Amino acid sequence: MSKKINLTLKIWRQKNRHAKGRFELYKADAIDTEMSFLEMIDVVNEKLTKEGQEPIAFDHDCREGICGMCGAVVNGQPHGPQRATTLCQLHMRYFKDGETLVIEPLRARAFPVVKDLIVDRSAFDRVLQAGGFVSVKTGCAPDAQTLLVSKHKAETAMDAAQCIGCGACVAACPNGAAMLFVGAKLTHLNVLPQGEVEKDARVHRMVKQMDKEGFGSCSNEYECQAACPKKISVSVIARMNKDHLRSSE
Amino acid sequence: MLVLASITKKQIVAATGLFLVLFVLGHLTGNFFIYGGSEAYNGYAHHLNSLRPVLNVVEAGLFLIFLLHMSLTISLLIENIQARGFRRYAVDRPVGERSWASRLIPFTGTYILGFVIFHLFDFAFVSHFGARSLINGIDRGLYGAVYNAFKDIRHSAAYIIAVSFLGFHLAHGVQSLIQTFGFENPVWSPRIRVLSVWIGGLVALAYSSIPLFILLYVKS
Amino acid sequence: MLNPNIPSGALKDKWTHHKASIKLVNPGNKRSLKVLVVGTGLAGASAAASLAELGYQVEVFCIQDSPRRAHSIAAQGGINAAKNYPNDGDSVHRLFHDTIKGGDFRSREANVHRLAEVSNHIIDQCVAQGVPFARDYAGYLDNRSFGGAQVSRTFYARGQTGQQLLLGAYQALMKEVGKGAIKLHTRSEMQDLVVIDGVARGIIVRDLITGEITSYVGDAVVLATGGYGNIFYLSTNAKACNATAIWRAHKKGAFMANPCYTQIHPTCIPVHGDYQSKLTLMSESLRNDGRVWVPKKAGDTRPAREIPEAERDYFLERKYPAFGNLVPRDIASRNAKEQCDGGRGVSSSGKAVYLDFTDAIKRVGKAVIQERYGNLLEMYERITGEDPTTTPMMIYPAIHYTMGGLWVDYNLMSNLPGLFVIGEANFSDHGANRLGASALMQGLADGYFILPYTIGDYLARLKKSPVDIAGHEAFKQGVSDARQRIDKLLAIKGKQTVNEFHRRLGHLLWEKCGMARNKKGLEEALAEIPRIREEFWKDLCVVGSGEDLNQSLERAGRVADFLEFAELLVKDALTREESCGGHFREEYQTEGGEALRRDDIFSFVAAWEYKGAGTAPVLHKEPLNFEEVPLAQRNYT
Numbered sequence A: 001m002s003k004k005i006n007l008t009l010k011i012w013r014q015k016n017r018h019a020k021g022r023f024e025l026y027k028a029d030a031i032d033t034e035m036s037f038l039e040m041i042d043v044v045n046e047k048l049t050k051e052g053q054e055p056i057a058f059d060h061d062c063r064e065g066i067c068g069m070c071g072a073v074v075n076g077q078p079h080g081p082q083r084a085t086t087l088c089q090l091h092m093r094y095f096k097d098g099e100t101l102v103i104e105p106l107r108a109r110a111f112p113v114v115k116d117l118i119v120d121r122s123a124f125d126r127v128l129q130a131g132g133f134v135s136v137k138t139g140c141a142p143d144a145q146t147l148l149v150s151k152h153k154a155e156t157a158m159d160a161a162q163c164i165g166c167g168a169c170v171a172a173c174p175n176g177a178a179m180l181f182v183g184a185k186l187t188h189l190n191v192l193p194q195g196e197v198e199k200d201a202r203v204h205r206m207v208k209q210m211d212k213e214g215f216g217s218c219s220n221e222y223e224c225q226a227a228c229p230k231k232i233s234v235s236v237i238a239r240m241n242k243d244h245l246r247s248s249e
Numbered sequence B: 001m002l003v004l005a006s007i008t009k010k011q012i013v014a015a016t017g018l019f020l021v022l023f024v025l026g027h028l029t030g031n032f033f034i035y036g037g038s039e040a041y042n043g044y045a046h047h048l049n050s051l052r053p054v055l056n057v058v059e060a061g062l063f064l065i066f067l068l069h070m071s072l073t074i075s076l077l078i079e080n081i082q083a084r085g086f087r088r089y090a091v092d093r094p095v096g097e098r099s100w101a102s103r104l105i106p107f108t109g110t111y112i113l114g115f116v117i118f119h120l121f122d123f124a125f126v127s128h129f130g131a132r133s134l135i136n137g138i139d140r141g142l143y144g145a146v147y148n149a150f151k152d153i154r155h156s157a158a159y160i161i162a163v164s165f166l167g168f169h170l171a172h173g174v175q176s177l178i179q180t181f182g183f184e185n186p187v188w189s190p191r192i193r194v195l196s197v198w199i200g201g202l203v204a205l206a207y208s209s210i211p212l213f214i215l216l217y218v219k220s
Numbered sequence C: 001m002l003n004p005n006i007p008s009g010a011l012k013d014k015w016t017h018h019k020a021s022i023k024l025v026n027p028g029n030k031r032s033l034k035v036l037v038v039g040t041g042l043a044g045a046s047a048a049a050s051l052a053e054l055g056y057q058v059e060v061f062c063i064q065d066s067p068r069r070a071h072s073i074a075a076q077g078g079i080n081a082a083k084n085y086p087n088d089g090d091s092v093h094r095l096f097h098d099t100i101k102g103g104d105f106r107s108r109e110a111n112v113h114r115l116a117e118v119s120n121h122i123i124d125q126c127v128a129q130g131v132p133f134a135r136d137y138a139g140y141l142d143n144r145s146f147g148g149a150q151v152s153r154t155f156y157a158r159g160q161t162g163q164q165l166l167l168g169a170y171q172a173l174m175k176e177v178g179k180g181a182i183k184l185h186t187r188s189e190m191q192d193l194v195v196i197d198g199v200a201r202g203i204i205v206r207d208l209i210t211g212e213i214t215s216y217v218g219d220a221v222v223l224a225t226g227g228y229g230n231i232f233y234l235s236t237n238a239k240a241c242n243a244t245a246i247w248r249a250h251k252k253g254a255f256m257a258n259p260c261y262t263q264i265h266p267t268c269i270p271v272h273g274d275y276q277s278k279l280t281l282m283s284e285s286l287r288n289d290g291r292v293w294v295p296k297k298a299g300d301t302r303p304a305r306e307i308p309e310a311e312r313d314y315f316l317e318r319k320y321p322a323f324g325n326l327v328p329r330d331i332a333s334r335n336a337k338e339q340c341d342g343g344r345g346v347s348s349s350g351k352a353v354y355l356d357f358t359d360a361i362k363r364v365g366k367a368v369i370q371e372r373y374g375n376l377l378e379m380y381e382r383i384t385g386e387d388p389t390t391t392p393m394m395i396y397p398a399i400h401y402t403m404g405g406l407w408v409d410y411n412l413m414s415n416l417p418g419l420f421v422i423g424e425a426n427f428s429d430h431g432a433n434r435l436g437a438s439a440l441m442q443g444l445a446d447g448y449f450i451l452p453y454t455i456g457d458y459l460a461r462l463k464k465s466p467v468d469i470a471g472h473e474a475f476k477q478g479v480s481d482a483r484q485r486i487d488k489l490l491a492i493k494g495k496q497t498v499n500e501f502h503r504r505l506g507h508l509l510w511e512k513c514g515m516a517r518n519k520k521g522l523e524e525a526l527a528e529i530p531r532i533r534e535e536f537w538k539d540l541c542v543v544g545s546g547e548d549l550n551q552s553l554e555r556a557g558r559v560a561d562f563l564e565f566a567e568l569l570v571k572d573a574l575t576r577e578e579s580c581g582g583h584f585r586e587e588y589q590t591e592g593g594e595a596l597r598r599d600d601i602f603s604f605v606a607a608w609e610y611k612g613a614g615t616a617p618v619l620h621k622e623p624l625n626f627e628e629v630p631l632a633q634r635n636y637t
C-alpha cells in the first residue's frame, strides 16, 4: 500500500548540446510509493518551478511504455532497475526510503545530449531511412489473404517488431552499439515474405548507416537485451549477422 | 580505401578466433604426448618438424591470423570506446548479462599476446637441445627443455596464469564467435553459452595439467 | 451555408464516381506543388508517404523527436475492416451500418460509407508493408470481435495494433524521407496557420530545441494533429496531445465541429493521487471475463475478499440483464460514475469499481485467463503493484477519444480552401460516438486512400498565386504574433505552474462536462473557465527562456489554447439539448437511463465559427440526412 519515502536525486543538468554538464543534487521528499518515476520527477519539477529554478528537462509522452520517448539511466541502468519496464512504468515502490538515485541521460556518441536528460536519437530514424521498410507504394498491394505467413514467422516478426525505439539498448551497451535496435527491425522485415525480397539490400544499407552514425560494434555483451523494456532477444543480432554474411551485396 | 562494415570486421575476428581455437586445441593434443614420456613427446615434435615446408606455411598462416585477430580487435576496441561517448555512467552497474570474461577480453587477449611472445622464446625460437634440455646430465631434447622449465615453480605459475586467461578468453570467445556467425536457436543458444564456459575451463585445466604434472608427479 | 460537397448519386457509388470525375494533377506539376503535413500519427504519416509517392513535395512536422512516437502508437485493440474473412456475414454495408448506428446517427452517411469501402484496402496495404497481424496456424489472418458489432472484423497485432500500424506508416514515411521526397521536421510545433485571402497558404512553426520561429509556405496544409482529449488533463492520451494546431486554425477561420462529442472509456486504471499525470487504459476485452461490482453498502471499506457475495452489487448485470458487463462504453462508464457518486466506490479515493475475475478463473482456470489477458494483467500489476488474479482489479472511466474536431467536407477540406484535416483532428466519421477499432481505420483511410485523391482535385484547380507568397505580410505577421505570445507567457512571472492550471481546468470539465452533463453544471463551467483563463494570464509561472528547449513553455502554450477551446466545448454541450453517444445530457434520457436523441431538432453537425475574443461564436448547422439507415433508438436492457 501507499507510503511516503524521501530520496536524494543526483541529476545530470546540461543546458544544451554544446554546454558542459554536471550533476546537481535535489531532494525529493514525501514521495508517494504509488507514483511512477516520471511523476516523481514531475513533483520535483513543480517545486523547482515554484522556486524559480528551471525544471529538469526529460522526454516522455505516452507514459504507458509504448512510445519510446522516455528513458534515462537510473543508477547505471537504462530505464532503471526493473526488468522489461520503461522508465514511465517504473514505480516508486521499487525504491527504499533514504536512497540516493543517480539519474543521467542515455549516453552514446550517436545520442548527443540535447538538454538535461533529453538526448537526440534521430540517428535511429536515419538508420531506418536507409532501408527499414518494404518498398510498397500505396495502392499496389494485393489482397491481404493471398500471402500466407506461417504462424512461427508471424510471431518471430512480431516479437522483434515490438521494439519501441527507446535507445536503452545503445545506452546499456558498453560499446554504444545499436545492434539490438537494428537487428530487431531487420528481423521483423526479413523473416516475413513481404520483406524478404529486399533482404540483402536492406541489411547492407542499414548496417552501413548504423556504422556511419557512430554506433559501436557488437562484442556480444548481451547487456542490451537485459536493458530492453520490450524483451527483444539478442537472437535478432545473430540473425542480422547471418543475413549480413550471406547477403550478396 | 575499402571500409569494412562493423559486422564484417567482427566476423573476421570470429573467423580468426576460430582458427586460433583450433590451433589451441591441436597444440594441446600435441602437448599431451608429454604424458607418454620423453620419447613420445620428442617423437611428436620430430614428426611435426619433418613436415617442414608445409609447417612453414602453417606457421606463417598462424602468424597472419594472430596479426589479423589482434589488429582488428584493437581497432574495434578503439572504435567502441569512442562510440560510447565521452564518459561512462557515474554508477557502474551493468544490467546483468555481461560476464567478467567478456569485460576482461581485451586484457586477457593482451596477456595472451605477451605470453605467446614469451612462450616462443621459451620453446620455439630456441635450440631444442643443449644445456636447457639436460635431465640428470642426459640431453632429453625438447622434452628436457619443457621438463626443466616447469620444474621451476615460477615458470609453471606463469604458464598456469596464462592458460587460465586463455580459458577466460575462450569462455566468452567460443559462444561469441558462434553468435557473430549468426547461429541462433532458442534451445541451443543458451546451451552454447554454458558450453563455452566449460570449453574455456577445460582448455585452461588441460593446459595447466602439463606444468602441474611435471611439477608434482614426474620424478627426475 | 455550409456545403459538405457530397457527390450525387447512389450512396454506394458516390466515392467511385467522385474518384473518376475529380481533376488530376499532371505529373510534371506535382513536383512544383508543396504540401505541408502537420502530424505524423496514422493519418499524417500515411498521407505524407502517399503524397510523396505521387510526386508532390512534402514537408512533415511533429512534436516528438521521431515521427514514430505519435500518439497512434498507443492504440491497443485493433482495426476494423469489412473483409469478411471469417465468413460470418460481414460486408461493406454492415460495417457502414454499424458505424452509423454506433455513432448514434450523428455522422454523414456518405463519409461513413466511403470509410467502410476503403477499409479493406487498408488491411491489404498494411500487410504488404509487413505489419505483423495475428495469424492462425494455417498462416491466414486472424480476427477478433469488438464492442458494437456482431461480426468478427477486427484485425490485430497482439495488444499493440496501433504501434504496428503506425510503424508501417512511419516506415513508408522514412522510405520517402530517405529518397529526399519528404523533408522531416521533428521537435517542431505548429503555432499558427497562415491564411491569405481566405486560402490556407502556410504555417508558423516553433523549433522546440532552439526556440526559433519560422514560417513555411505550401500549396496546401494538412492537419493531422490528433485529438484534444487532454483538455481534461487526465486522459488516456499521451502527454503531448493538444488542440493547438486545430484551435489556432479555428481562430483563423476554420469551423470547429461538434466539440462536445468526447468519448469516455470505462476500463482505465483509477486515479491514485493528485500527482497523477495520466490514465492508463485497460482493454475493453477484459469485460468479457471480468464482473463489475461495488459493495452494496456505501462507505464499506473492507477489502474486496472480505465482502460476502450477498453484500456485493453486480450493478451492470442487475440493470442490463441482456448485455450484462458487455454494455457499450458510455453506459458502462455512466453506471460506474453513478455508483461512485452514491458513495459505493472503492479504493482510497472512492473513485473506482471492481472488475473481478474470480468467477472466470473458477470457470476456466487461472492459466487460461493469464493467457487471454497476460500482458494487460502484467501492466496492471506493474502500475498498481497488485495481482489482479487474486485481488479484483479496480477500474474507473477516463476520457479516451474526441469525436469533435475541425469541420471538413466530403473531400476532407475545411471551410478554408487549402486546409485539409484528417484523422482524429477532424470532426470525423464517428458521429457522437466512436466504435472500438474504428479510429485506426479512419486515420489510415484518410491518409492512404482519401486525401491523396481529394487533395489532387484542389491542387489541380489551384491557380498559382501571382504574388510572391513567401514574402507576404501575413507570414511576417504570423511569426511576430507567435513570438509575442511566447514573450507574453514568459513575462507573466506569476506563482502558479502550468500543471496547476491544467489540472484545474481538467477537473472542472470532468465534473461539469464529462460523462454526464446538465444545464446547470455547464453554465457554471461556462462562468468558471474565463476566470481560470484570466488567472492564468496573470499568475502563470514559466521559468526559462523562449530561445531554448523549454517544456513548461510548450505546455503553457497548449494549456492557453485549451483554456480558450474549453469554452467552446462547453458551449456546444450546452447548445446540444439532447443526449447522443458520448454526449449525455441528464435532462434528456429515457426511463431506462438511455441517451435520448432529439432527431427532429438536433440532427445536424454543429460547426462553430470564431468571431474574435470576447465575441460569441456563430453556429452553422450542417443538416444530416439518413437515407440508408433508418433512425432508431439504442436499447441494451
Ligand SMILES: Cc1cc2nc3c(=O)[nH]c(=O)nc-3n(C[C@H](O)[C@H](O)[C@H](O)COP(=O)(O)OP(=O)(O)OC[C@H]3O[C@@H](n4cnc5c(N)ncnc54)[C@H](O)[C@@H]3O)c2cc1C
Binding pocket: C038, C039, C040, C041, C042, C043, C044, C061, C062, C063, C064, C067, C069, C070, C071, C072, C073, C074, C075, C076, C077, C078, C079, C161, C162, C188, C189, C190, C191, C224, C225, C226, C227, C236, C237, C238, C241, C242, C244, C245, C281, C400, C401, C422, C423, C424, C425, C436, C437, C438, C439, C440, C441, C443
Ligand atoms: C490508449 C488508447 C488506445 C486506443 N486504442 C484504439 C484501438 O484499439 N483502435 C482504434 O481504432 N483506435 C484506438 N484509439 C484511438 C486512436 O489511437 C487515435 O484516435 C488515432 O491514433 C489518432 O491518430 P491521428 O493520426 O489522428 O493522431 P495522432 O496519432 O494523435 O498524431 C498526432 C500527431 O500530430 C502531431 N502534432 C500535434 N499537435 C501538433 C502541433 N501543434 N504541431 C506539430 N505537430 C503536432 C503530433 O506530434 C503527432 O505526430 C486509442 C486511443 C488511445 C488513447
Ligand code: HEM
Binding pocket: B024, B027, B031, B045, B048, B049, B059, B112, B116, B119, B120, B123, B124, B125, B142, B146, B159, B163, B166, B207, B208, B210, B211
Ligand atoms: C603447457 C602448455 C604448453 C606447452 C608445454 C607448450 C609447448 C610448446 C612447444 C614445446 C613448442 C615448440 C614446438 C616446436 O618448435 O616444434 C610450442 C610452440 C608454440 N606454442 Fe606452445 N605450449 C604450451 C602452451 C601454449 C599456449 C597456451 C599457446 C597459445 C596461446 C601456445 C602457442 C604456441 C605457439 C604459437 C607456438 C609456435 C608454433 C610453432 O612454432 O609451430 N602454446 N609450444
Ligand code: HEM
Binding pocket: A218, A219, A220, B010, B013, B014, B016, B017, B018, B020, B021, B024, B069, B070, B073, B074, B076, B077, B105, B106, B108, B109, B110, B112, B113, B169, B170, B172, B173, B174, B176, B177, B178, B180
Ligand atoms: C590463442 C589465442 C587466441 C584465441 C584462441 C582467441 C580467440 C578469440 C575468440 C574466439 C574471440 C571471439 C570472437 C567473436 O567475438 O566473435 C576472440 C575475441 C577477442 N580476442 Fe582473441 N583470441 C586469441 C588471442 C588474442 C590476442 C592475442 C588478443 C590481443 C590483443 C585478443 C583479443 C581479443 C579481443 C579484444 C576480442 C574481442 C573482440 C570483440 O569481441 O570485439 N585475442 N578471441
Ligand code: SF4
Binding pocket: A162, A163, A164, A165, A166, A167, A168, A169, A170, A180, A181, A184, A224, A227, A228, A229, A230, A231, A232
Ligand atoms: S531494442 Fe529494446 S532497448 Fe533497443 S530501442 Fe528497441 S525497445 Fe528500446
Ligand code: F3S
Binding pocket: A172, A173, A174, A175, A176, A177, A178, A179, A180, A217, A218, A219, A220, A221, A222, A223, A224, A225, A234, A237
Ligand atoms: S550489449 Fe552491445 S555488445 Fe552487442 S550484444 Fe548488445 S550490442
Ligand code: FES
Binding pocket: A059, A060, A061, A062, A063, A064, A065, A066, A067, A068, A069, A070, A071, A086, A087, A088, A089
Ligand atoms: S513515455 Fe512513452 S514509453 Fe515511456
